[in-house]
Amino acid sequence: MHIFLSHSQHDKELCKKFLATCGLAGIQGVAFEFDVQSGRVPLDRAAADVIRESIETARALFVIIGPNVVATFHTSNWVAFEIGVAFATRPPVPIWVFEDQGQYVEFPVPALTHHALFAPDFEVHWDWIRAIMEAYAQKPGLFGPRDPLADMATVCPNENCRAVYQPHYPEDITSWKCPSCRGLVEWIKPGAPGYRRSGPVLP
Numbered sequence: 001m002h003i004f005l006s007h008s009q010h011d012k013e014l015c016k017k018f019l020a021t022c023g024l025a026g027i028q029g030v031a032f033e034f035d036v037q038s039g040r041v042p043l044d045r046a047a048a049d050v051i052r053e054s055i056e057t058a059r060a061l062f063v064i065i066g067p068n069v070v071a072t073f074h075t076s077n078w079v080a081f082e083i084g085v086a087f088a089t090r091p092p093v094p095i096w097v098f099e100d101q102g103q104y105v106e107f108p109v110p111a112l113t114h115h116a117l118f119a120p121d122f123e124v125h126w127d128w129i130r131a132i133m134e135a136y137a138q139k140p141g142l143f144g145p146r147d148p149l150a151d152m153a154t155v156c157p158n159e160n161c162r163a164v165y166q167p168h169y170p171e172d173i174t175s176w177k178c179p180s181c182r183g184l185v186e187w188i189k190p191g192a193p194g195y196r197r198s199g200p201v202l203p
Contacts, residue, residue, distance in 0.1 A: 002028040003136060004058040004093075006082040008068035008075045014120060018062065021126055025133035030054055052085050059136040060094040060147075061086040063109065065179075070107050079107075087111040094147040096132070097179050101170070108182050113147060115179045116168040158183040 003022055007015050015031050022029030032051055055061055063083060070076055086093035094113045099105065101117040118125040135148045149166075156163040156178045163180030175186040 001059050001137065001139070002030045002054070002057075003133060004055050004061050004082070004086075005029055005031040005064065006061060006079050007031060007064040008066065008071070008079075010068040010071070010075075011064060011066055014064060014066070017120070017126070018064065018129075021130050022133055025130045025137050027059065027133055027137035030058070048081070051082065055082060055085045055093060056089045058086075058093055060096060063095065063097045063112075065097055065099045065105050065107055065109075066103060067105055070105055076107065083109060083111060091146045094136075094149070098129075099179070101173070104177065106182060109179045110163070112163070112165050112179055114149070114166045114168060115176075117170070117173060117176060119170075154185075156180060156183070156185060158185075 005015060005018055007018075019029040019031060032047070032054075061082065063079065068075065069079055083095060086095050092111075092113075095109075095111065096114045096116060097109050097112050098116050098118060100120055102119065116129075118129070132149065138148065140146070140148065151166055153164045153166045156165075158178060158181050161178060161181035161183060163178060165179065167176070169176065175184060177183065178185050
């Protein structure tokens with residue numbers, strides 16, 4: 001069992017932190033960078049084929065969004081490809097989009113399952129991410145759901161989007177940019193019609 005990490009090669013330290021957290025959670029983390037040169041991809045195969053197979057068999061796809069992802073078309077196109085593979089797999093591979101809450105990035109993700117805003121320097125957030133990984137480290141039952149963390153989702157209120165995903169934000173986050181359309185979304189006040197606070201809440 002493994003989690004596939006979609007990221008920029010320039011986010012080495014952040015990727016290392018995700019991989020180390022995978023290890024602590026008891027699940028393998030898989031990340032590809034310059035794959036033919038690294039030996040991960042045989043010379044007689046295309047990198048896209050090997051990556052596709054790895055994503056299709058993953059327990060989840062973790063997409064690490066940051067400024068380096070949008071810095072080059074090369075990186076953003078590969079990340080988009082990896083997201084598309086996860087979504088097209090049947091049943092779909094759960095897609096987690098992780099964003100540094102202090103760094104907004106204009107990178108729309110049309111299809112996702114979970115959206116998390118976190119602080120990479122806040123160790124308690126890494127404890128939370130480890131708990132997420134531990135859920136995927138559990139062997140699924142024969143007829144169990146592919147996503148053990150599936151719960152009530154939020155629907156983007158922007159009529160040109162209507163993306164459905166589970167939000168996971170610190171309690172002090174009251175508004176955010178939808179990861180799909182990048183339009184502004186705000187929490188409905190508790191007690192108001194339509195109020196739904198779903199998904200695990202970060203400390």
